[in-house]
Amino acid sequence: MNDEKEPILTNSAVPFPSTAIAREAEEKDVLTPDLRPEVQAPMPVPAEPARTIVPGEADVATTPKMRAEDVRVYYGEKEALKGVSIEVHDDKVTAFIGPSGCGKSTFLRCLNRMNDTIAGARVTGIITLDGEDITSPDMDVVQLRARVGMVFQKPNPFPKSIFENVAYGPRIHGLADGKDELAGIVEKSLRRAGLWDEVKDRLDESGTALSGGQQQRLCIARAIAVDPEVILMDEPCSALDPIATAKIEELIHELRGRYAIAIVTHNMQQAARVSQRTAFFHLGELIEYGKTKEIFTNPREQRTQDYITGRYG
Numbered sequence: 001m002n003d004e005k006e007p008i009l010t011n012s013a014v015p016f017p018s019t020a021i022a023r024e025a026e027e028k029d030v031l032t033p034d035l036r037p038e039v040q041a042p043m044p045v046p047a048e049p050a051r052t053i054v055p056g057e058a059d060v061a062t063t064p065k066m067r068a069e070d071v072r073v074y075y076g077e078k079e080a081l082k083g084v085s086i087e088v089h090d091d092k093v094t095a096f097i098g099p100s101g102c103g104k105s106t107f108l109r110c111l112n113r114m115n116d117t118i119a120g121a122r123v124t125g126i127i128t129l130d131g132e133d134i135t136s137p138d139m140d141v142v143q144l145r146a147r148v149g150m151v152f153q154k155p156n157p158f159p160k161s162i163f164e165n166v167a168y169g170p171r172i173h174g175l176a177d178g179k180d181e182l183a184g185i186v187e188k189s190l191r192r193a194g195l196w197d198e199v200k201d202r203l204d205e206s207g208t209a210l211s212g213g214q215q216q217r218l219c220i221a222r223a224i225a226v227d228p229e230v231i232l233m234d235e236p237c238s239a240l241d242p243i244a245t246a247k248i249e250e251l252i253h254e255l256r257g258r259y260a261i262a263i264v265t266h267n268m269q270q271a272a273r274v275s276q277r278t279a280f281f282h283l284g285e286l287i288e289y290g291k292t293k294e295i296f297t298n299p300r301e302q303r304t305q306d307y308i309t310g311r312y313g
């Protein structure tokens, strides 16, 4: 049950340059408002007892919410993802990092079958949600995408009111019994997404009239409204300024524990700030997966180390 009781497995005798940064981060432990992306250099890595997980190895701390085994994705003839095995846990944020084109988004899309929507894409392997194989043809993908919600790179609110953006999902999934209950779901979702106070007096205004950061929080509220178990975020801050980014990161911090969260990010400082597990992808392969702190301070693989230290990417 408890990471504390597990042995510390370190795997590299090579001193790693960001150890001091991580130590400092470990002392800070939490996201602080002054740690804005691109503004501050240190990478705050939440403190956790060290334990390394190898790809495919069960994370015995908790039963995984989602598990991928030997997942391969082909776009036509091209194999874009080459046998990825990984787990996503309920109480953790998992970050997917790696250079452009390494397959992070492709893998993220596997987790709620969004690759089904891409002509010529083919996925093999097993992916389970609470033990149920979501790749099965019998899986209801509409239900699946409610259970495994997604937030995209560019905020994409519907061209409808703020209220309707959030109410739409619960309405089509029949989650509300009457207007009052629906209004309650909308309010709860907007509160959880940290947006209620900013929009409570303008729920009838168009969602597209909000700022970029507010739109992204609206999209998170929309995902939350259908009561998901997992939230996938594909570079959710890449179109946002540092202040809006910090708000989303804070929100991720607050949502952690309520939902399993997997996030694709190009920003290593962001991965270090928001995640407890990190997966490093390169050329379609999962190179390394483990505790965020270890990935950033004591990676097993040279390729991870090269990427973390900015030698490529």
Ligand SMILES: Nc1ncnc2c1ncn2[C@@H]1O[C@H](COP(=O)(O)OP(=O)(O)OP(=O)(O)O)[C@@H](O)[C@H]1O
Pocket: 075, 080, 098, 099, 100, 101, 102, 103, 104, 105, 106, 107, 118, 266
């Ligand atoms: N719809 C598609 N059709 C064909 N090839 C694709 C498609 N989407 C992605 N690919 C290819 O699959 C590989 C992985 O792409 P993917 O977008 O998953 O990488 P990524 O790591 O998320 O990249 P980035 O960080 O630039 O978003 C790349 O070679 C890309 O060109």
